[in-house]
Amino acid sequence: MAAGCGLRQGEVFGLAVEDVDFLGGVVHVVRQVKLLQRHRPVFAPPKGGKERDVPLPESVAFALAGHLKRHPATEVTLPWKTLDGPPVTASLIFTGSMGMALDRNRFNDRVWRPALRAAGVETGRDNGMHALRHFYASVLLDAGESIKALSEYLGHHDPGFKLRTYTHLMPSSETRTRAAVDRVFQGDDPADDGPETAQEGF
Template sequence: MNVAAGCGLRQGEVFGLAVDDVDFLGGVVHVVRQVKLLRLHRPVFAPPKGGKERDVPLPESVAFALAGHLKRYPATRITLPWKTLDGPPVTASLLFTGPMDLALDRNRFNDRVWRPALRAADVETGRDNGMHALRHFYASVLLDAGESIKALSEYLGHHDPGFTLRTYTHLMPSSETRTRAAVDRVFQGDEPADDGPETAQEGF
């Protein structure tokens, strides 16, 4: 799922993503709802976890993937109650739907799509490899690229950057890693170093 891995959305937020939430020109995804299951596995639309809406950068690669998906599978108008089973009906043109054009059910999706895909790829189907792992992948990519904890916290929809730090501190590049990367960027840059006549030997 490109949206989960490339934008860090939670599973329910991916299922609740509507075409109007994606600003292709501006390169932004507006995370404003999720599909949530209440008792008897009945779905409702609800705010993102913690009630916190947010904007997430939309990478060009993910935008192209979404555009291709929309070309093959046009968005489907889905109406669900808001927050509670007797809540007011809300309609959204969802990007991802299940059989018979219904909102995706996380339990059915995990059983019939996610876990079979893991088994086909010879990956264990335990809790650590649930769809939530794609959020961890997103976090690791951003931290490895030098993104700040504050920005990552905002993109993930966390209330407290301290929580983000505690959760992902083990993924942060070490000072040694940053040092090697900084030197490598200079040595492998497009502009050749000025090796004057006094350079005695390559590699110094």
């Protein structure tokens, strides 16, 4: 969900079955699991208080459905925003072994970093789970998605921030030009099949 939909770690932990529209191909990002003092979890709005809808790719939907088949969603009740806030219940897709909301510190120590080490990847700050959002951004930009759309999917208010952060990942003008011409000359455009064009070699 982080690499395929660009969700933040807390948003992944707060994702519920009722937030996923499998038929419509949309994920509604409406909450996160947030730790307050003494590492006590609460449900809270996404960062910046802005809910958003994110496209759900088919490959991610199948992976998510497979996970739910193996690990059915668990109803979890947490206070909303503050430790004494009103209780809110959600059928969380990802929970700990005891059916509780995931704690980011325990998850990072016991799951994420061991997975990095097993894969031969350094466990420094640059390779935190947030790196999966950077991967998501790079994939979309490489495919030609706009900075404005990417900012909306990532839940950022300022497209300019995204532009400054990810501009180095955007295909260059020269790359786009080569790709556009190659698409035509490699037979993707039926207009290039005429005998006159073939004879003249244009």
